Amino acid sequence: GGLVRAKNMLSVLTQVMAIFCLISILWAVYGYSLAFGDGGSMNWAIGDLSKMFLAGITGDSTAATFTDGVVIPELTFVAFQLTFAAITVALIVGGLAERVKFSALMVFAALWFTFSYLPIAHMVWATGGYLFEAGDLDFAGGTVVHINAGIAALVGAIVLGKRIGFGRDAMPPHNLAMTMIGASLLWVGWFGFNAGSNLEATGGAALAFMNTILATAAAGLSWMFAEWMMRGKPSMLGLASGVVAGLVAITPAAGLVGTMGGIVLGAVAGVVCLWGVTGLKKMLGYDDSLDVFGIHGIGGIIGAIGTGIFVSPALGGVGVDGYTMGGQVVTQATGVIITIVWSGVVSFVAFKLIDMTMGLRVTEEQEREGLDTASHGERAYNA
Numbered sequence: 001g002g003l004v005r006a007k008n009m010l011s012v013l014t015q016v017m018a019i020f021c022l023i024s025i026l027w028a029v030y031g032y033s034l035a036f037g038d039g040g041s042m043n044w045a046i047g048d049l050s051k052m053f054l055a056g057i058t059g060d061s062t063a064a065t066f067t068d069g070v071v072i073p074e075l076t077f078v079a080f081q082l083t084f085a086a087i088t089v090a091l092i093v094g095g096l097a098e099r100v101k102f103s104a105l106m107v108f109a110a111l112w113f114t115f116s117y118l119p120i121a122h123m124v125w126a127t128g129g130y131l132f133e134a135g136d137l138d139f140a141g142g143t144v145v146h147i148n149a150g151i152a153a154l155v156g157a158i159v160l161g162k163r164i165g166f167g168r169d170a171m172p173p174h175n176l177a178m179t180m181i182g183a184s185l186l187w188v189g190w191f192g193f194n195a196g197s198n199l200e201a202t203g204g205a206a207l208a209f210m211n212t213i214l215a216t217a218a219a220g221l222s223w224m225f226a227e228w229m230m231r232g233k234p235s236m237l238g239l240a241s242g243v244v245a246g247l248v249a250i251t252p253a254a255g256l257v258g259t260m261g262g263i264v265l266g267a268v269a270g271v272v273c274l275w276g277v278t279g280l281k282k283m284l285g286y287d288d289s290l291d292v293f294g295i296h297g298i299g300g301i302i303g304a305i306g307t308g309i310f311v312s313p314a315l316g317g318v319g320v321d322g323y324t325m326g327g328q329v330v331t332q333a334t335g336v337i338i339t340i341v342w343s344g345v346v347s348f349v350a351f352k353l354i355d356m357t358m359g360l361r362v363t364e365e366q367e368r369e370g371l372d373t374a375s376h377g378e379r380a381y382n383a
Contacts (some may be wrong), residue, residue: 001380002178003290005171007370008098009380015102016090019109023086026113028054031085032078034114035121043128046119054078065199072199080196085121088145089113094290095153099163099367102375104360108350112152116346120148120339135320135328136335137311139208140197142252142304143339150297151340153288155347160360162287164367176236183240187216190247194254207318208254212247215266219246222270238274241295245273248299253307258316265306269299301336308332 001009023031030052037047051057061074089109096105121144123129124136131143138144163171173179194212198205223242228234249269250262257265277294288294308329311317320328354360361367366374373379 002175002182003173004097005370006174006381007372007379009174009372010378011102011371011375012093012097014376015093015100015105018102018106019090019093020086022106022109023089023113024082026110027082027085028078031113031118032081034118035081035085036126038128039122043126044123044130044133046122047126066204067200067202070200077199081121084141084145084193085113085117088117088141088149091145091149091292091296092152092156094292095157095288096160097289098371099160099289099361100156101358101360101362102371104354104358107354107358108156111350111354112346115350116148116152116343117144120144120342123338124335131335131338134334135322135331137256137307137320137328137332138252138304138335139255139307140194140251142248142300142307143335146248146251146296146300147304147336147339148343150293150295150300151343152347153292154286154297155344156351157286157288157293159348159351159355163289164364166287173237180236180240183243186247187212187243190216190251194251198255204255204318207259210259211250211254211257211262214259215250215253215262215269216243216246218263218266219243219249219270219273222267223274224270226271226274241277241291242270242274245269245295245299248273248296249303249306252300252303253310256307256318257310258318261306261310261316265303265310268306269302272302273299304332304336305329 001012004012030049032054033049033051034047037050039045039047057074057078059073059075062071063074063077064071089112092109092112093105123131124138124144126132136143165171190212191209195205195209198208220239220242223245224234224239227238246266246269249265253262253265273295276298277291280298281288281291281294308331309315309325311320311328312323312325313319351360362371362374
């Protein structure tokens with residue numbers, strides 16, 4: 001919210017909260033079943049509806065962990081994965097901020113969740129999923145969450161078009177203090193995101209926890225120093241953006257790479273994501289309002305490919321059966337490419353269908369007025 005202009009503050013908060021509510025319900029109705037069920041002949045891509053409406057899941061139901069014989073309550077796993085699904089869809093809002101119709105966004109959220117998030121989650125994390133069986137490593141969502149959402153935000157920003165005055169008028173964030181608070185809360189919350197993905201309170205969770213500190217710190221510093229060299233001053237926004245880039249990059253690698261590998265991954269992500277939100281964005285000319293692609297998309301790609309390198313035992317990683325660096329990097333790259341193409345196609349089709357039927361974008365008058373009052377009839381600040 002702090003990154004948008006004051007007249008759009010409530011619209012972004014409302015969009016994120018509404019999407020989280022919507023996806024939570026859809027996850028219970030059919031999402032969990034399709035993401036983690038056995039899809040039979042289609043199990044390479046999607047599950048089934050055997051657990052639709054959470055059928056058969058009680059307080060006594062259990063879900064497997066990564067250790068034979070160790071289980072957790074299935075409802076715990078359902079709830080944990082629900083948060084991943086909901087926040088992934090909500091991430092896309094950042095690419096569309098300040099100009100998207102609320103009704104269109106809600107329809108898109110349901111479509112994209114169903115046809116992009118669920119298949120990618122199944123392919124990467126479910127037994128029998130294509131990328132899972134291929135050996136693709138994604139500890140906590142580099143492809144499933146960040147590349148998936150980053151590509152959708154990029155496609156949406158392009159289809160929706162630039163904000164009025166983009167590149168001509170100043171559009172400064174209205175409250176950078178709020179941005180720093182948000183980035184700090186993200187860092188704390190990400191410990192659950194990454195360490196929790198180990199599913200057990202073991203050394204693997206501790207490794208993921210530590211990497212989430214170190215990679216994030218390295219990315220914050222590398223972004224800050226690179227920006228300092230480029231512009232003569234280090235900015236708070238740059239530091240906060242670097243922190244988020246580090247969180248994104250370590251997500252697929254958190255419990256798989258050694259601590260020094262995590263630092264390197266973070267440092268690389270900070271610099272490359274800075275280029276993504278400055279050089280690449282300017283070169284391609286799109287208006288990704290809150291740089292979802294530049295940070296989450298590019299950071300996710302760095303993390304996914306880097307996992308294939310730094311999982312190597314020779315570099316301090318935990319290693320995997322039959323590991324060769326070249327082979328694993330190819331597997332990781334395959335996962336990245338499939339996610340980019342799948343999410344890109346689903347996003348483009350969904351955005352175009354919505355644009356042709358109900359319209360994606362608010363009117364010019366509404367955009368100039370601000371979506372807080374135009375879409376929701378209220379203001380964030382009435383003083």
